[in-house]
């Protein structure tokens with residue numbers, strides 16, 4: 001079973017101080033700045049052209065979420081499917097550097113999504129310092145009724161439900177064996193956090209040391225989620241957006257037999273098997289949608 005999406009690729013975030021955000025990303029988060037053009041910094045954790053975009057703007061906001069399609073044919077099929085569903089297509093050409101083909105559309109809760117193929121290679125040499133992730137993991141998006149975007153991802157993008165906490169509080173969806181490439185959380189439309197995968201728990205401790213040396217600290221974790229069973233930590237970036245680092249995420253290798261887990265909202269095990277549940281500041285925190293990503297703008 002395989003839908004049009006191969007993997008989650010990056011987030012594009014509007015930041016109020018581009019130099020400060022890039023300095024932090026390349027000092028703490030292990031990123032390398034590949035290029036900076038017209039107020040947009042293209043950052044990579046490894047060898048692809050970018051796995052994070054920082055866009056200079058008036059405040060901290062979510063610009064877009066990007067996914068890679070399997071190939072051109074998958075992208076064309078998705079475009080046709082979006083038209084059938086009368087989804088608002090914003091662009092059918094690359095709106096950023098480093099990608100060959102691209103489609104941008106607006107989801108049912110106002111999030112701007114980008115699906116692309118053909119990302120350029122930026123070379124194997126990593127020159128950033130800090131705690132280098134292994135790959136981009138997922139965004140966790142916020143929406144007033146998470147079932148709306150959840151149904152859209154299931155029906156149109158062919159994601160599968162992996163686990164949920166609630167009902168209606170949190171859900172986790174996948175497009176490949178990773179337990180979740182997309183998280184959904186109840187809240188005003190926006191982004192709760194974005195996540196990077198690292199090799200193991202030792203890298204999470206390295207991140208704690210690096211944050212401390214740079215005047216920051218974890219806001220939750222280290223712990224182990226029940227949903228997804230991954231080890232986790234969370235901290236703020238300089239723009240006030242929450243960043244998760246995780247390791248040991250559950251892999252769904254047998255689609256035929258996997259049954260989604262369900263936890264009640266007041267059952268702490270869904271959130272953290274090791275310690276306290278999610279802190280209130282993280283439940284309330286949301287990076288809002290950028291102005292241009294709003295429906296009808």
Ligand SMILES: [Fe+2]
Pocket residue numbers: 010011012053064066096114
């Ligand atoms: Fe992008």
